[in-house]
Amino acid sequence: xxxxxxxxxxxxxxxxxxxxxxxxxxxxxxxxxxxxxxxxxxxxxxxxxxxxxxxxxxxxxxxxxxxxxxxxxxxxxxxxxxxxxxxxxxxxxxxxxxxxxxxxxxxxxxxxxxxxxxxxxxxxxxxxxxxxxxxxxxxxxxxxxxxxxxxxxxxxxxxxxxxxxxxxxxxxxxxxxxxxxxxxxxxxxxxxxxxxxxxxxxxxxxxxxxxxxxxxxxxxxxxxxxxxxxxxxxxxxxxxxxxxxxxxxxxxxxxxxxxxxxxxxxxxxxxxxxxxxxxxxxxxxxxxxxxxxxxxxxxxxxxxxxxxxxxxxxxxxxxxxxxxxxxxxxxxxxxxxxxxxxxxxxxxxxxxxxxxxxxxxxx
Amino acid sequence: xxxxxxxxxxxxxxxxxxxxxxxxxxxxxxxxxxxxxxxxxxxxxxxxxxxxxxxxxxxxxxxxxxxxxxx
Numbered sequence: 001x002x003x004x005x006x007x008x009x010x011x012x013x014x015x016x017x018x019x020x021x022x023x024x025x026x027x028x029x030x031x032x033x034x035x036x037x038x039x040x041x042x043x044x045x046x047x048x049x050x051x052x053x054x055x056x057x058x059x060x061x062x063x064x065x066x067x068x069x070x071x072x073x074x075x076x077x078x079x080x081x082x083x084x085x086x087x088x089x090x091x092x093x094x095x096x097x098x099x100x101x102x103x104x105x106x107x108x109x110x111x112x113x114x115x116x117x118x119x120x121x122x123x124x125x126x127x128x129x130x131x132x133x134x135x136x137x138x139x140x141x142x143x144x145x146x147x148x149x150x151x152x153x154x155x156x157x158x159x160x161x162x163x164x165x166x167x168x169x170x171x172x173x174x175x176x177x178x179x180x181x182x183x184x185x186x187x188x189x190x191x192x193x194x195x196x197x198x199x200x201x202x203x204x205x206x207x208x209x210x211x212x213x214x215x216x217x218x219x220x221x222x223x224x225x226x227x228x229x230x231x232x233x234x235x236x237x238x239x240x241x242x243x244x245x246x247x248x249x250x251x252x253x254x255x256x257x258x259x260x261x262x263x264x265x266x267x268x269x270x271x272x273x274x275x276x277x278x279x280x281x282x283x284x285x286x287x288x289x290x291x292x293x294x295x296x297x298x299x300x301x302x303x304x305x306x307x308x309x310x311x312x313x314x315x316x317x318x319x320x321x322x323x324x325x326x327x328x329x330x331x332x333x334x335x336x337x338x339x340x341x342x343x344x345x346x347x348x349x350x351x352x353x354x355x356x357x358x359x360x361x362x363x
Numbered sequence: 364x365x366x367x368x369x370x371x372x373x374x375x376x377x378x379x380x381x382x383x384x385x386x387x388x389x390x391x392x393x394x395x396x397x398x399x400x401x402x403x404x405x406x407x408x409x410x411x412x413x414x415x416x417x418x419x420x421x422x423x424x425x426x427x428x429x430x431x432x433x434x
Contacts, residue, residue: 095420300393305385308377309401312370316404316411320419331421338428 004206008216010141011207013148014285015200015217019224020151021282022103023193025249025275027228028235030333033245035185037171040233042186047225049186050194053345054221057197058214060348061204063355069201069348070296076354083297085347090293092343093199094310097286098317101126104279105318106328111252112269122315125283130307132284133291137206140284147277154274155227159234161258161267166237191337193224195344202289248325251275287314366412374405 006014031039064072069089074082105121113121132140175182200217207213231251235244238257244250252275255268288303291310295303322328378401385394411417 091420095424298392298396300396301390302393305381305393305397306400308381309397309404312374312401312404312408316407316417317420320411320417321421323419327421331425335421335425335428338431339424 004136004138005208006137006141006203006206007208008212010145011203011213012216012220012223013144014141014203014281015197015220016148016224016227017144017151017278017281018197018200018285019193019221020227020274021278021280022100023189023228024231024251024278025103025107026332027189027192028232028244028250029247030188030245030329031185031232032236032241032250034188035181036177036241037173037236038175038177038182039185039236039241039244040229041175042182043189043225043229043232045182046186046189046194047221047229049190050197050221050225051218053194054197054217055214056352057201057204057348058217060352060355061201061213063352063359064201064205066205068205068292068296069198069351070293072355073351074296076351076358085350086293086297089198089343089347090290090297092339093286093290093293094314095317095321096196096199097283097290098314098321100279100283100286101314101318102321104276104283106322107249107252107275111249112272119315119319122318125280126311126315129280129283129287130311132280133288134304134307137203137288140281140288144281147281151274151277154271155230158255158258158271158274159230161260162234162238162254165257165259166234167240168237170237170240187337188333189228191340192332193228194221195337195340197221198344198348199286199289201348202293203285367409370405370408370412374401374408377401 027043028039031042035042067075070086073086073089076082077085101122104125105118108121109116109118132143204213204217207216231254235250235254238254239247239250243253247253252268252272255271256266258267258271259265287307287310291303291306294306294310295301300306322331378398381397382394385397407417
């Protein structure tokens with residue numbers, strides 16, 4: 001909004017944190033339920049498909065010529081039809097932000113602070129997010145740089161301490177159910193972190209240097225996807241696919257299994273810092289893009305006045321979104337992928353065609 | 364009751380935090396959009412606090428995609 005820029009490296013860190021955030025909590029469980037011991041294969045598959053998607057988004061940013069997705073859509077389709085399309089895009093981001101907030105809220109209330117009402121967890125978390133979005137993109141990029149080593153160190157610690165408990169038998173039989181469950185569940189991982197990447201079309205114009213942008217994005221997705229694959233593999237190897245499918249947050253159950261030489265236990269809250277940090281960054285990216293998008297949609301000069309009113313809306317939506325856990329599970333398993341596909345691929349594809357036609361006509 | 368009052372107080376605080384800034388910069392349009400959104404979301408929050416059954420947008424989304432998948 002106000003000519004803040006981030007470096008490609010900071011952008012890469014934001015992409016990694018965005019890929020890992022909240023998917024790390026919600027992806028392994030349903031994947032293990034459907035693809036059993038081959039769940040890790042479907043994550044790898046979806047990351048590979050996701051890379052094609054990233055190349056498409058990258059090509060699109062080149063055509064947008066330094067405009068954000070909102071500005072480019074209005075430029076291509078005009079004031080009315082462009083805004084009609086953007087209404088759906090922005091509502092997708094808004095709903096996504098509310099659902100991510102609900103993920104961390106559910107996680108905190110079921111595992112760490114069960115006595116605190118859900119609303120207050122959400123309000124406390126959102127205040128920090130609003131503060132981050134208020135300070136702007138530069139601050140977000142720099143804090144991603146500061147927190148990245150923490151996330152990496154904790155992840156390495158997490159992996160190393162679990163290695164003694166690995167049982168290779170849990171992965172057998174390899175492809176025992178055939179290829180079909182792997183293919184059908186890869187939509188789940190595709191829908192949860194990868195199609196949501198469409199949000200970066202709002203940030204990419206503010207990244208410095210045209211050339212290494214694509215490299216930063218692809219590398220970010222690869223590293224984030226690698227982390228997700230490792231976590232899912234560990235869930236399968238340590239817990240086994242049945243136990244991983246039974247838990248709401250299998251990766252947290254995994255952290256409770258850490259036991260160093262029989263005397264150091266209960267480290268799950270320290271490991272939980274990974275969840276909180278990554279979800280915080282996912283939330284702050286989404287929230288920043290929603291408010292900047294709405295401000296550009298309404299042709300306002302500054303997005304900051306919108307932060308607090310929208311926060312009230314997000315808290316209400318995050319509370320009414322899922323009446324119960326069963327609703328959440330069916331929504332994630334059946335509706336989320338087509339919903340994310342429509343807004344993360346079809347809608348940008350439409351704008352992309354418009355941009356191509358416009359480019360051809362003018363040049 | 365208390366929660367509704369708290370929401371109204373928070374909304375008033377938000378309004379008086381942003382109002383002088385926007386007024387000083389003479390941004391009439393921004394002020395209008397900000398006020399409309401604030402009033403709308405305050406109303407939604409108060410309704411939620413009074414346990415009014417608000418429509419869940421996810422229900423509509425789910426209905427829409429179920430219509431296409433034909434189930």
